[in-house]
Amino acid sequence: MxxxxxxxxxxxxxxxxxxxxxxxxxxxxxxxxxxxxxxxxxxxxxxxxxxxxxxxxxxxxxxxxxxxxxxxxxxxxxxxxxxxAPCHSADAQVLIALRLSIECDSIDRLMRWAGADLYDILHGKLNDMRNAARDADEYGLAAHDRAFHLALFEAADLPLVTPILRRCLVHVHRFKIMKSGQLRDLEETAERHVPILDALRARDAPRLAEVLRHHISTIVDFGPDLTDGNTA
CATH class of the missing domain: 1.10.10.10 (Winged helix-like DNA-binding domain superfamily/Winged helix DNA-binding domain)
Known part of the structure; x- marks a missing residue:
């Protein structure tokens, strides 16, 4: 840091x-x-x-x-x-569950509404993440990460839900950074988004939902799966 x-x-x-x-x-x-x-x-x-x-x-x-x-x-x-504000794992657990619901349950709608340029937009944001990782800019990486997920979700055209997702993202990233500390591999964090892009490019909705669910469920690198219901 x-x-x-x-x-x-x-x-x-x-x-x-x-x-x-x-x-x-x-x-x-x-x-x-x-x-x-x-x-x-x-x-x-x-x-x-x-x-x-x-x-x-x-x-x-x-x-x-x-x-x-x-x-x-x-x-x-x-x-x-x-x-x-405090930063508790119990809050993070609820917020990650909420993210799963918001992002993964909208995949079919996203696929119907997504423009042809969505892949290129998201690939640009992935490159922003890669550049931040190479510069050891942890906060910049997190900001570009949030922009990636917001751009993906916004393609589903659910504008009233977007502010809720934005709040989830910033708090989950805060928890992730504070709990993983110096152990985080920033370049690896950026590359975790590649399977999402691959599924989107293939227009494979079930695959996209699967990789996105795994991505969110394992958001806290080097830590527990906070979607298993066993986190205090």
């Missing part, structure tokens, strides 16, 4: 951008730190301290924290402030 110091230095550089983009920058940097586990679960996030760190107003910080709260990455409580 990239060090916390490096992320803090990047954040200070980033907030020199025009003020209209500062909230987006703060949101992106804090999301990165939470997903990578650099921000310790249940640790306090003090608006004044963050404003000083990012050299911006507390209003800008508050706006970013509200977005993170909507994603479930932070917890904001009246008179108790904001803290980094």
């Amino acid at each position: 990239v060090s916390e110091t490096a992320h803090r230095q990047a954040a200070r550089t980033a907030v020199t951008r025009p003020s209209g983009r500062r909230s987006e920058t703060v949101y992106g940097e804090l999301q990165r730190e939470i997903v990578l586990g650099l921000a310790v679960p249940e640790s306090a996030l003090i608006e004044l301290d963050l404003a000083e760190r990012f050299d911006c107003s507390q209003g800008t910080i508050r706006e970013a924290l509200m977005r993170l709260n909507e994603e479930g990455l932070v917890t904001r409580l009246p008179r108790r402030g904001t803290s980094v």
Whole structure:
């Protein structure tokens, strides 16, 4: 993982951008730190301290924290402030089961609605993952991974469900990164998407459902199958 110091230095550089983009920058940097586990679960996030760190107003910080709260990455409580959300295996188990339902149960619809260019779009996102892996950019890889799965699901044309899947993806990736630590092979993680592309190119719906189910069920490398119902 990239060090916390490096992320803090990047954040200070980033907030020199025009003020209209500062909230987006703060949101992106804090999301990165939470997903990578650099921000310790249940640790306090003090608006004044963050404003000083990012050299911006507390209003800008508050706006970013509200977005993170909507994603479930932070917890904001009246008179108790904001803290980094916990990261429990029980939550991950439910979210992975939800992903399985959302992504795998829509395969037939996806095949009917998918455009001819979907394979090329997804292959481009796979190459983005490969480049991030070669650069040892764990967060970039996770972001491109989420983009891959969202693009695949969006072909099913179920726009009301997409935000639910987006939230599942970010939390499952957070759990995966925090639990697998330094053991993860980033290039292997990227290549795990090849069977999905192969099944899509063959227009083989049963095969696509099978490989996608296996891909999601084994999302936590070096760990248990969190779909077996036995995880505490």
